[in-house]
Amino acid sequence: MDLIEKLATTAAFLADTFGTCPRLALVLGSGLGAFADNLADAQALPYADIPNFLTGSVQGHQGRLVVGKVNGERVVCMQGRLHLYEGIPIADVVFPVRALARWGVKAVVLTNAAGGISAKLAVGNLMLITDHINMLGQNPLTGPNVDGLGPRFPALDDAYDTALGAVVQEVARNQSLPLRAGVYAAMAGPSYETPAEIRMLQVLGADAVGMSTVPAVIALRHMGVRVVGISCITNVAAGLSEVSPDHADVIETGARVAEGFRNLLAGAVPELIEQLGHSERKETSS
Numbered sequence: 001m002d003l004i005e006k007l008a009t010t011a012a013f014l015a016d017t018f019g020t021c022p023r024l025a026l027v028l029g030s031g032l033g034a035f036a037d038n039l040a041d042a043q044a045l046p047y048a049d050i051p052n053f054l055t056g057s058v059q060g061h062q063g064r065l066v067v068g069k070v071n072g073e074r075v076v077c078m079q080g081r082l083h084l085y086e087g088i089p090i091a092d093v094v095f096p097v098r099a100l101a102r103w104g105v106k107a108v109v110l111t112n113a114a115g116g117i118s119a120k121l122a123v124g125n126l127m128l129i130t131d132h133i134n135m136l137g138q139n140p141l142t143g144p145n146v147d148g149l150g151p152r153f154p155a156l157d158d159a160y161d162t163a164l165g166a167v168v169q170e171v172a173r174n175q176s177l178p179l180r181a182g183v184y185a186a187m188a189g190p191s192y193e194t195p196a197e198i199r200m201l202q203v204l205g206a207d208a209v210g211m212s213t214v215p216a217v218i219a220l221r222h223m224g225v226r227v228v229g230i231s232c233i234t235n236v237a238a239g240l241s242e243v244s245p246d247h248a249d250v251i252e253t254g255a256r257v258a259e260g261f262r263n264l265l266a267g268a269v270p271e272l273i274e275q276l277g278h279s280e281r282k283e284t285s286s
């Protein structure tokens, strides 16, 4: 089965199971899974029960798709994601977000845990991703282009949606929640970086570093889906403090900040959906 057929199968299954597609999806990274547990009228499905979805295995990640309401607005959440470091081919890593795009989502909010590189970022801060540096050594669009999904050479100068990002910034301001902004560098992992690698990333202009998000952003932009990225700074990147990066600390900080992060997302959902409506009306009237 080619990719278009596989996506059609999965999208049809999602439509049969959940009905119409919500306009907004959220990918919940480490420590944020509880956001989906608090949805109203929730309907959840393990990835294992969804055709063509692979299942991940990492601690702190649940591996379910959950559809439900936040502040009265219907969204679809990926509770847990796949990572390259699991040994999963990059095409399979991005399959779930491609399936959501095929089902019909207009925008995806991607969240993650990241190490802080910029001196302006403290542990526990949230950072709106304004741009990324792909240090994975891989791109999900490598290989023959699937013309039915998007162009051979998609532009990424506007990868992180400025209008949607501004909506999230405004919600954060109204909640008196500091939301920094910066560039996210993706490394393949699963080893944390060396101090020399972090100095390199600093020189390259990265503010934070993590092991996810970038493949999904590239695949979604290929398909014309709008993207917002938010990192939770769970630790100081390697060599910039006395403390070594440690997964337990990442989980611990993620849990400590999760409530503020969940509130930000919950507040942002209706505003983002309204903004999507504005843009659609503008498109149809022009």
Ligand code: HPA
Pocket (backbone or CB within 6 Å): 113, 114, 115, 116, 187, 192, 193, 209, 210, 211, 234, 235, 236, 237, 238, 245, 250
């Ligand atoms: N490096 C890479 N990925 C991460 C980090 C880090 O320091 N913290 C959380 N995810």
